[in-house]
Amino acid sequence: MFKVRMADAKFLKDMISAISILIDEATFDLTSDGIKLRAMDPSRVAMVDFEWQKTVFDEYVCGEAMKMCVNISEMMKLLRRTGKDESVELSLDEKTGRLKIAIKGKYTRTFNMPTLEAIEEEVPTPKVTFNVRAKTTTEGLREAIEDASLVSDHVRIEADNEKMVMQATGDIMGATIELKKGSDALLDIEAKEASKATFSLSYLSEIVKAAVATSDIATLEFSTDMPIKLDFKQPKEGKLTFYLAPRIEVE
């Protein structure tokens, strides 16, 4: 038995949209405490770690723990139909294996879609010691990444205790974006040691663009030539964290 309701459908839509940028088929862990998902993109360059406590929902019923796998882009198609002030209800029919999505607003529509065979594989999170921890506004981070995307397809992020600098070098143009501690964009920064690492901008910008709708504050953690952890603070009890592997250019 799995049945949940959310008064604001947009909340669900934005979250599913954020997950959909990395994965096509998502296997959710459903327990009596809430729902969870941890998965890598097909290229295994990035990972999403998502969790919603049952308190995020206005109504949450889940009998025994189970896994539910759905095609995220198909689900997105349906959720895209939700409008302002509409509520959404998800329920799983265990006999037929179909997920029912009821959107209620000016009128009620009920979609149903198939679930897929769940992947049993458990993915651990990366084991990395992070030397830098930076707190930014999600909007500020998005702007900075968009700037860098103009000139290149990858960006080097450098940080010390005072600032975070993004350096992008393209074939013909270059860009330096500096975020100073205490500015509107960079709220706080701590560095055990000065660090720098390079990341793919196509991943970074997709991630941040999608997360902006769900979160105002982002926490970046990274170390020299190690994966970056981007945690997007959720308004309710839950988490949305991305990990992205670095680009290491051997000379």
Add this chain to the structure above:
Amino acid sequence: MRKLIKGKRKGKIVGQVRKPRVTWKDNPWILQLLDDPSLSADLNYIADDLVARASGVAWGKGLCVACKGGKFLCGKTRCPLVVRLKSYFRTFPLIRGTDVDGASPPGVFVGRIGYPYVYAGPLVPPVHEDTSLYDLPELWFGKSIDEIVGFRSLLVRGKHRVHVKKFEEAGKIMDRTRELALSVGPVDVELALKNKPRRSFVLDDEVQPFGPSAVIRDLSVSTSRWDHQIEKAYGDTDLKAAEAVTTLYEKDVLVTKIQRAFSVGAFGLKNGRRLVPTRWSITAVDSIISKDMIEKIKAFPEVNEYRVYESHYLDNRFEVLVMPRAWSYEAMEAWYPGTVWNPSGECVVMFSDWEGFDGRTTYADVGGCYYAARLAVGELLVKERRQASVVVLRGAHPGYIMPVGVWQVRENVRNAMRQRPLKYNTLEEALARIASRFQIPLERWVEKSRLLQDALFQRRITEYLKG
């Protein structure tokens, strides 16, 4: 503001002398060549028969005039125009007057000039024999450029002006052209032309070369049997064109046959049918089929090792690198100095285009070859039920004296994929092999290649999961 600029410039425009029209289209050296009595006697040449033209790619710069096909100043190993002239003068005596009577392979050609009003019509050689080879690139691999130009030059192209959407009402010439296009084998055709067919020497990289052309006066086609599968798709006016293409391909209909029917508007919903210029239809069909294959490939497990597939034909070297990663694809081309698209350069010119797991939404800069090679690569992965990241590296050398059509890429890569691959445990070993097959340093390929850069530099998150 705008007015001001206009006013300022006015004086200049009046003062400008209009330059005489550039006459690069007329190829002076061919005419000179033909003035040489020994040669023209040899070729049995009649001055009226020929309109010598070249696209101006290589011979706009006066090189040809100085060379006259004898010194290979352009860097190619042989003179492409002389090769064409030779076969042209072999064809010409076969055509008497304004009628061509022969067995069409079958072949049709739909031009793209003037779209949506295009010239469509059959390709008819002045011979009665089994001509099916003449318009079936699937059978051409391994043949020399002379052989191919030889039989292609025999194909006289009849032209009939038609609006691409109104071809159903365009009359019997169009109806018969379509009938011909759907035939399963060679068909006897009587082609009555308005003038004696003339030859233009035009270079084109996507369409296989063909012989002289003229506007059609009348066309008669003897009864022929249609390809059963294609006829079914033709009769189904509720079947979308893309679905028709993929269904036929899955039923083992040759790509060329699908493309030929596609170009004469034989597929699609009733009101959506239209003629498609041959050169566009080739790429459209390659693209539709390979796109469909990619959707399947994305669900298969990854290959287990790095592989290199190789092929060399018509002085085009192909090295196909298959990597154990999620589906992505890149096509790279290196044109050596002296080749068609790099006639006067001193260094190798490189092009590249790629797509990631989610595909691409814009037309690849590399052109039709991108999709032709993608089809050949997809065929192997679907057959093996495997997923991979694939980079197709192509080196075009000066021995590739003229473009013969996209089929060369499709069949060359298909040939590569038929070979037993070289297998490697590391990317470095595979790249070392590839580098040894080209004169271009590996760094230059990497510099231009998005996928090679990704493979070499982009780490994966899985490397960090164990503490």
